[in-house]
Amino acid sequence: MNEHGTVGDAEIPAVGLGTMGLDTAEEARAVTTALEMGYRHVDTAQIYGNESVVGDAVAAADVPREEVFLATKVWADKLAHDDVLSSARESLDRLGAEYVDLLYVHRPIDAYDPETTLAAFDRLREEGLIRHVGVSNFTVEELAAARDHLDAPIAAHQTEFHPLFNRPELLEDAREHGEAVVAYSPMAGGLVSEVEEVVAVAEKHDTTPHAVSLAWAREKGCAVVPKASSESHLRANLAAATTLELDGADVARIDGVGRERELFPE
Template identity: 70%
Template sequence: MTRVPHVGLGTMGLDTPAEATAVTTALEMGYRHVDTAQIYENEAVVGDAIEAAETPRDDVFLATKVWADSLAPDDVLRTTRESLDRLGTDYVDLLYVHRPIETYDPPETLAAFDELVDDGLVRAVGVSNFTVAELDEALDLLDAPLVAHQTEYHPLFQRPELLEHAEEHGYSVVAYSPLAGGQVRDVAEVVSVAEKHDVTPESVSLAWLAAKGVCVIPKASSERHLRANLEAVDIDLDAEDIAAIDAVEREVELYPE
């Protein structure tokens, strides 16, 4: 079964060739997981940046997502091929249902995803922003294994039931916005752990997620931040550190439906 690399680069907002050089830098630094989406409207510049890195295609775990207005079967098949053209690749390693809204029809949409796997255009299927009930339904309907669930997850937006479900069913959780849009630097519990380890709150947030087995795809553009994010998952938090962040009571959801 396909395994999702634990650290990746989120690309939302990397819209121009100059901004997308972060993708090239990341791959040259050792990143092997790049995440984009149709709705980001940057697949072409992301694809060019991947090519510029000269990293063998088979070494890059490339994920994109089908937006909610294109989840009817014919649209899934058409727009995925368009994504491949923009990305300059024959296949993506992971294709997500971006949100289960609008044109999402579970039996029909997921059958189209299975068809893309059968045709070799998609290596693995993922879903994003699903509830536990929606995850159960997808697991029942898909022929291909469910490899990943991408969801907002950070110290200010915790959904342990999603982690439990993933562990029970053997797929990865991929956390987007793992730094809460920078707000983790204002969370007292995170700051306290950061001071203890002499690292940044951002690094602690990523280390906390990694300790839970969650894959992370923070966006970064500078070489310094790219390197810090890559190294953060190796920070060794103890049980007390993890429990302190688990106990954060304030809740902020950055991307509600």
């Protein structure tokens, strides 16, 4: 499906575009640019409030819809069974899509109940409105409970993941179950430029800390969905995630970062 590789049993394109903050039609033109540049994975969410402009931008790209892996997420206040069903259909309407490739539980809080919430996700999949089920911001224990209640496999777990927030237990759990880990905020909102270990690896490869952070997440086996709005940043992120090769010493050095910073705690 994608020349840049895939992750997990569901073959999720390894490089995607995160769209949080692309709020206007003009800003969302980055989605069209990205797709025509070679991206094939677009990630949005109900809570972003931009599904309509993202959907329009996907439609505007000179790329067949079936080649685009489109993902969105159900927010916490819509996770009761019937609300999942109705809000997912509303998301499809806003996106101008007959289906999405991946629908996530955005966070397992508020109205989330594993039995009733996930039954609705299974129903949407059976009806062909979603191709795959995903979860986001789950713990290993919450992932295990979700598997117990889902008929569908979990295709992906989206989580904050960057050199300041490394989640080895989640990576191992995903490998055991054939699930993709999708890394959001893989450059830690720019904070990687202040991380000595990342800067050192960047200097070794004559590149930027941002590029190294993306390449490191890919080396760890994650798909990445960094946000970018300009064509130059889109190209730089794509190149970093697909062509920058780190060696074992580079990865180990970044793995050894001795401090933690979670940008999006519950």
